[in-house]
Amino acid sequence: MSPLKGLVAAVAILAAAGAGLWAGQTGLLKLPMTQVAVMTEAHPAAIGPVIYYRDPDGKAFYSLTPRNTDDGQAYVAVLASEDVSFDQKTKAASAAQVADAPAGAKKIKFYRNPMGLPDTSPTPKKDSMGMDYIAVYDDEDSDDGSVKVSPGKIQRIGVETVAVSRHPITRTIQAPGTVAIDERRVAVVAPKFDGYVVKVGDVTTGTHVKEGDVLATVFGQAILDQAARLLIEESSGFTRGDDAFTPPGLKGPGGVVGASRRLQNLGVTQEFIDQVKHDREVPDTFTIRAPISGDVLERNWSDGQGFKAGDVGFRVADHSVVWMMADVAEGDIAAVKPGERVKVTTRAYPGRTFEGRVTVLYPHLMKETRTAQVRIDLPNPDIALLPDMYGNVEIATGGNADALAVPESAVIDSGNRQVVLVDLGDGRYEPRDIKLGRTGDGFREVLSGVSEGDKVVVNGNFLIDAESNLQSALKGFEAASPTTPSNTEASQ
Structure with missing residues (x-):
């Protein structure tokens, strides 16, 4: 291309570009955005x-x-x-508040403190931390003291409600305890005559014996004397002079009762007396048998050993029922009553529970531990519970009658007042003062304030407090002082 033609082409390109720029500026040509x-x-x-x-x-x-x-x-x-905003209603309200909502939009009633404090304002304002007050609309506030929470917030904070109903108010008292022998199930073998031990049976300390098992064979001169006298009296057919004052109702056939009564007083069994009468001879020894079924706690005799009247030869205890001696703290004594149900667990048998009932509250307090002993009867058929074994005692105190109660989590306790949130439906919750009675395991008795069937919030009530300015709603239940201006007046 010649230099002249190149110059002409360049001038043409510049002219076209200028024309396009002029066209775009004047609107004759639409340029891409x-x-x-x-x-x-x-x-x-x-x-x-x-x-x-x-x-x-x-x-x-x-x-x-x-x-x-x-x-x-x-x-x-x-x-x-x-x-x-995850709450579309809140987002729309914020946009309406910022952009001057058109006619027909929800009307803002007042503005509340963003931290849930009992402070409101008729106009937008900020708190001491610079946070904007939150708008409250006509349909979110009522004059009856109730508060309203949007469905989205109810779902997010996991609000749960239950109906007020009747429950047994029981309080479980926990205390340490120790297994003890039932004093009423202990038998002592102590002869009422002097003698000596001929032979001890196959019995040692810890041996389990049954009622009637042979414990020992003994010799006693007093037994032999009275057995011989019994034979003489039966042979003679009359009663000795020292038995003349025996009441007729106590005399047996033939009036011979003197020797028999003395043998019974010496602890001889009726079986021995009948044997003497039947065999018509006096045995040289006397057999001592176990008075009850149980375990031998003491064996004090050996073969050939002499003894005096009243000396303890054996001590036998029945462990089929034992006592649990629980040490109950001083502050819990008043709640424990005889007949209340008890559950006992031990380290020896994990997972196993022994059940019994309170029988006796000991009338003395141990000053060293500030506890009182409570005696509990525990069935022990398999002899699993051993004396001096430790156990964890749970006493279910309180009456068996049902009372109107709410779960403990439903009560908002400020110290000087107790409040529950009653579900009115449609997202409205009414804070209501209640009067409480007894406290049980997970429940609190309600004396007044709610009725059976009312639904109360048991989960999320404190979040409702923060989200919906519950404290402001509670103020509606208090009589306003004529000399004290309200929060709204003060903010103006």
Whole structure:
């Protein structure tokens, strides 16, 4: 191409470019929109107050006040219209509040403290931390003192309600205990005559014996004398002079009762007396048998040993029923009553529970431990519980009659007043003062304030308190002092 033709082509290109620029400026030619223009048209400028500040690099770091990153970059302010809300109603309300909602929109009744404090304002304001007060609309507040929570919040905070019903109010008292022998099930073998031991039976300490088993064979001169006298009296057919004053009702056939009565007083069994009468001879020894079934606690005799009247030869205990001696703290003594059910667990038998009942409350307090002993009868058929074994005792105190009660988690206790949240339906909850009675395992007796069948909040009540300004609703139950201005008047 010649230099002249190249110059002409360049001039033509410049002229076309200038014409296009002029056409675009005058509107005769529509130029394509730049990326910035597209973003500006799709996302209008943010409006509203600053809600919080976010990390400029898009990291999950936020701040309620202006701040800089570690490398010196300033956090980006997020305005009200840019905030993401999971509650669509709240988001719409915020947009309406910021952009002057059109006619027909919900009317704002007042603004409440964002931290749940009992403080309201008729106009938008900030608290001491710079947080905006939250708008309360007409359908979110009522003059009856109830509060309303949106369905979305109810679901997120996991609100649960139960119906007020009747339950047995029982309080479980826990105490340590020790297994002891039932004193009424101990028998002592102590002859009432002097003698000596001919032979001890196959019995040692710890041996389990049955009633009637042979414990020992003994010799006693007093037994032999009275047995011989018995034969003489039966042969003569009359009663000796020293038996003349025996009441007729105690005399046996033939009036011979003197020797028999003396043998019985010496501890001889009727079986021995009948044997003497039948055999018509006096045996040289006398057999001592176990008076009850049980375990031998003591064996004090040996073969050939002499003894005096009253000396203890054996001690036998029946362990089929034992005592559990529980040490109950001084503050719990008044709640324990005879006949109440008891559960006992031991280290020796994990997972096994022994059941019994309270029988006796000992009338003395141990000053060293500030506890009182409570005696519990425990059936022990398989002899699993051994004397001096430790156990954990649980006493179910309280009456068996049912009482109107609510779960403990339903009660909001401020110390000087107790409140429950009653579910009125449609997201409304009414704080109601109640009067409490006894406290049991998981339940508290209600004397007044709610009726059977009312639904009360048992889970999420404290979150409802924070989310719905419960304290402001509670103020409606208190009589306003004529000399004290309200929070709304004070804020004005």
